[in-house]
Amino acid sequence: MEIELKGSFTDLRKALFQLNTKDASLLTTAQALLRWHDAHQFCSRSGQPTKKNVAGSKRVCPSSKIIYYPQAPTRISIPSSQMAPVVITLVSDGTRCLLARQSSFPKGMYSALAGFCDIGESLEEAVRREVAEEVGLELERLKYSASQHWSFPNSSLMIACHASVKPGQTEIQVNLKELEAAGWFSHDEVATALRRNNPYTQQQNGTFWLPPKLAIAHQLIKEWVEKPSCSTLPA
Numbered sequence: 001m002e003i004e005l006k007g008s009f010t011d012l013r014k015a016l017f018q019l020n021t022k023d024a025s026l027l028t029t030a031q032a033l034l035r036w037h038d039a040h041q042f043c044s045r046s047g048q049p050t051k052k053n054v055a056g057s058k059r060v061c062p063s064s065k066i067i068y069y070p071q072a073p074t075r076i077s078i079p080s081s082q083m084a085p086v087v088i089t090l091v092s093d094g095t096r097c098l099l100a101r102q103s104s105f106p107k108g109m110y111s112a113l114a115g116f117c118d119i120g121e122s123l124e125e126a127v128r129r130e131v132a133e134e135v136g137l138e139l140e141r142l143k144y145s146a147s148q149h150w151s152f153p154n155s156s157l158m159i160a161c162h163a164s165v166k167p168g169q170t171e172i173q174v175n176l177k178e179l180e181a182a183g184w185f186s187h188d189e190v191a192t193a194l195r196r197n198n199p200y201t202q203q204q205n206g207t208f209w210l211p212p213k214l215a216i217a218h219q220l221i222k223e224w225v226e227k228p229s230c231s232t233l234p235a
């Protein structure tokens with residue numbers, strides 16, 4: 001069936017009623033993206049036309065170099081009043097948890113896996129996609145833990161989850177475009193790191209350390225240390 005995506009809301013609603021859930025979801029996502037591109041044709045700083053990338057996932061101003069994402073503008077140079085949803089997930093195999101680091105992290109710091117939600121995705125889909133993209137794992141169970149507003153470098157709503165993988169399906173493939181390193185850490189290793197979590201001394205002696213208490217990543221890791229079964233319990 002052909003559908004005019006630029007039609008009125010009533011046209012769209014009529015079309016949606018004729019579709020199955022998957023096609024309806026694709027259609028609303030496509031329509032939201034088209035509307036977003038239509039409304040962001042010019043840079044709010046330079047006034048120049050912005051250019052869409054090939055995938056249609058962002059627009060860039062060739063003059064100011066500002067990148068516009070459908071979720072929220074993200075460059076530090078534009079203080080954003082919009083908030084972008086970000087999922088952060090601590091994956092466990094029952095006895096160990098998966099921690100990773102990016103090259104931009106302070107030396108020795110490891111954290112849970114995080115990533116921006118794409119337009120049209122549910123939180124569950126975003127968690128599964130991010131984990132698959134970053135370390136190549138398929139998740140079994142997912143459990144919401146908590147959320148946090150995070151202002152660095154721009155407003156994000158962090159949505160934190162515990163997740164588990166199927167027993168025996170723990171081999172990871174680290175996506176080196178996104179991460180510098182990732183690995184499984186035992187309960188003892190993580191519990192010890194939490195107890196001595198002083199970034200200054202740990203950067204000196206080369207041991208790994210965890211995000212500070214104010215970060216939801218820390219809370220997620222602490223929750224798992226206190227109750228390693230939390231990722232496999234029913235939601």
Ligand SMILES: NC(=O)C1=CN([C@@H]2O[C@H](COP(=O)(O)OP(=O)(O)OC[C@H]3O[C@@H](n4cnc5c(N)ncnc54)[C@H](O)[C@@H]3O)[C@@H](O)[C@H]2O)C=CC1
Pocket residue numbers: 069070071072073074084086088102111114115116148150152153154156158211214215216217218
């Ligand atoms: N409070 C906490 O415990 C933690 C907070 N975070 C925050 O979560 C956010 C995401 O984490 P990472 O993916 O590791 O960040 P990141 O900053 O490495 O971003 C990854 C990629 O996402 C793209 N991106 C940037 N802004 C975007 C937006 N608004 N919409 C869509 N794509 C965008 C960029 O191409 C970037 O290369 C960051 O703001 C980070 O500060 C991350 C880990 C722990």
